[in-house]
Amino acid sequence: xxxxxxxxxxxxxxxxxxxxxxxxxxxxxxxxxxxxxxxxxxxxxxxxxxxxxxxxxxxxxxxxxxxxxxxxxxxxxxxxxxxxxxxxxxxxxxxxxxxxxxxxxxxxxxxxxxxxxxxxxxxxxxxxxxxxxxxxxxxxxxxxxxxxxxxxxxxxxxxxxxxxxxxxxxxxxxxxxxxxxxxxxxxxxxxxxxxxxxxxxxxxxxxxxxxxxxxxxxxxxxxxxxxxxxxxxxxxxxxxxxxxxxxxxxxxxxxxxxxxxxxxxxxxxxxxxxxxxxxxxxxxxxxxxxxxxxxxxxxxxxxxxxxxxxxxxxxxxxxxxxxxxxxxxxxxxxxxxxxxxxxxxxxxxxxxxxxxxxxxxxxxxxxxxxxxxxxxxxxxxxxxxxxxxxxxxxxxxxxxxxxxx
Numbered sequence: 001x002x003x004x005x006x007x008x009x010x011x012x013x014x015x016x017x018x019x020x021x022x023x024x025x026x027x028x029x030x031x032x033x034x035x036x037x038x039x040x041x042x043x044x045x046x047x048x049x050x051x052x053x054x055x056x057x058x059x060x061x062x063x064x065x066x067x068x069x070x071x072x073x074x075x076x077x078x079x080x081x082x083x084x085x086x087x088x089x090x091x092x093x094x095x096x097x098x099x100x101x102x103x104x105x106x107x108x109x110x111x112x113x114x115x116x117x118x119x120x121x122x123x124x125x126x127x128x129x130x131x132x133x134x135x136x137x138x139x140x141x142x143x144x145x146x147x148x149x150x151x152x153x154x155x156x157x158x159x160x161x162x163x164x165x166x167x168x169x170x171x172x173x174x175x176x177x178x179x180x181x182x183x184x185x186x187x188x189x190x191x192x193x194x195x196x197x198x199x200x201x202x203x204x205x206x207x208x209x210x211x212x213x214x215x216x217x218x219x220x221x222x223x224x225x226x227x228x229x230x231x232x233x234x235x236x237x238x239x240x241x242x243x244x245x246x247x248x249x250x251x252x253x254x255x256x257x258x259x260x261x262x263x264x265x266x267x268x269x270x271x272x273x274x275x276x277x278x279x280x281x282x283x284x285x286x287x288x289x290x291x292x293x294x295x296x297x298x299x300x301x302x303x304x305x306x307x308x309x310x311x312x313x314x315x316x317x318x319x320x321x322x323x324x325x326x327x328x329x330x331x332x333x334x335x336x337x338x339x340x341x342x343x344x345x346x347x348x349x350x351x352x353x354x355x356x357x358x359x360x361x362x363x364x365x366x367x368x369x370x371x372x373x374x375x376x377x378x379x380x381x382x383x384x385x386x387x388x389x390x391x392x393x394x395x396x397x398x399x400x401x402x403x404x405x
Contacts, residue, residue, distance in 0.1 A: 014099070018086070018112045025085045026116075029078035030071075037070040038063055049146050058146035065139040068131040072124065072293070079120060080300050080323060083113060087308030096309065106371050110301050117298035124294035129264035137255040166243065170202070178204040183217065187243075189224070196223040199239070212242045259286045284348035285341035289334050292356040296330065299360045302367035309370065330359045 045059045090096045099109055161168040166187035170180035185197040199220030206213050217239040225231055255261050259278050262270065267287040270276040276283055307323055337351030 014104075014109075015112045018109070019116070021086045021089070022082055022113065022116060025082035026078060029081045030074055033074035033078050034067065034070050037074065038066060041066060041070075058142060061142045062139055062146070065135040065142065068127055068135045069139075072127045072132060075120060075124060075127070076293075076297060076300065076327060079117070079297060080304055080327065083301055083304035084308045084320065084323065087305055091309050106305065106367075110305055110367075113301035113304075114298055117301055121294045121297040124297060125264070125290075128290040128294055133261050133263050133266075134255075136258075137261045168243075180204065183220070185215075193225045195225075197221070197239070197241070207242075215241050215243065217241065259283055262286075264290065279342070279344070281344055281348050282342045285338040285352060288348055288352035289338050292334060292352050296356060296360065299363040302363040306366045306370040326359065326362075330355065333359075 042059060042063050045062055049058055087096075096109065100106070158169070158171065166185070168183070168185050170184070171182035173180045180202045181200065183197075183199040183202045185195075185199075187195055187197075189195050197217065197220060199217035201218050203216045204213055205216075218237065220236060220239065222234045222236060222239065223231055224234075256266070256277055259267065259282050262277075262283075264287065267283050270278075271280055271283040271287065303323060303326065307320075333355035334352060337346070337355055340346040341348040341351045
């Protein structure tokens, strides 16, 4: 076997080892982040659609359509945290030192992670460019249907039901939402006349067909306007009335009314069109923003290596904080650039690509600065200087005087 083949074998073994170390932290961080974001959103959706018919079915559809959105948000964070965990583990076990001592360069050690970054960049283009536009429109379609699905025949205490001009509320209700106390109803009769009903208690029961709700009201009053325009006040001990349940409405507009509902190809086509659906600057800022978010992923290993290797010197918390600040700053810089481009204050290309160039150049500079002494980066030195400055300031403060016994 030639020397070239012998040297290629261990390199492939090292690559497989590093990728195996990265796989489960990446899957775990991505899964936990997406699930946590979805659970928080699902709770809000359940609260918003608590009075809608078939709310659990709508919430399931809404949550499924939110997965591409939260996947795009969580992917950079999960990738960087997984990189930081793996690099810190390699550093704590002196495996990076052993690889460097065997003649491997830092660039060669980082090569598998850069390959993963390139793969995730292509995957992000699919998520940002095609999955999110369709899922965003589907989310809005389901939400529109859920909001217009009508009342589900149950009422929570203190909630208001405004269904096709009818208003219903109660001060308190049981867990099932069908036994109410201190009920107020305002509605229009068949002739369009206003009717007010109050009751001390009420029981709700959905009819077998699911199209109407029967309300058994007790100890209340009914105020209605007759044909002569006079109001009649009727006290009752028991009153039974029915309320129809409205059917769901359909989404009126087609996909594409919002630039975020357009795919990458549609954004490029609309930007060249003489009559685009929105302004050209808005289309270009959305197009460049998606491309920049995907293109930044291969630069994350260059940022994670110096900060992760610095953990050997006790700067792990500082590295994570610095990385979090940088990721947030990059995200908000892109959002600011998109806002300025949409307002026609700055051209779309410099508004997006200048922040991208600054942050990617900083990642490359930080990685190159740590090649000679891994873990000793300009950022780690800056953090140590800040820590020393804070320590000196604390020591310079006068000590509190002790109170005499």
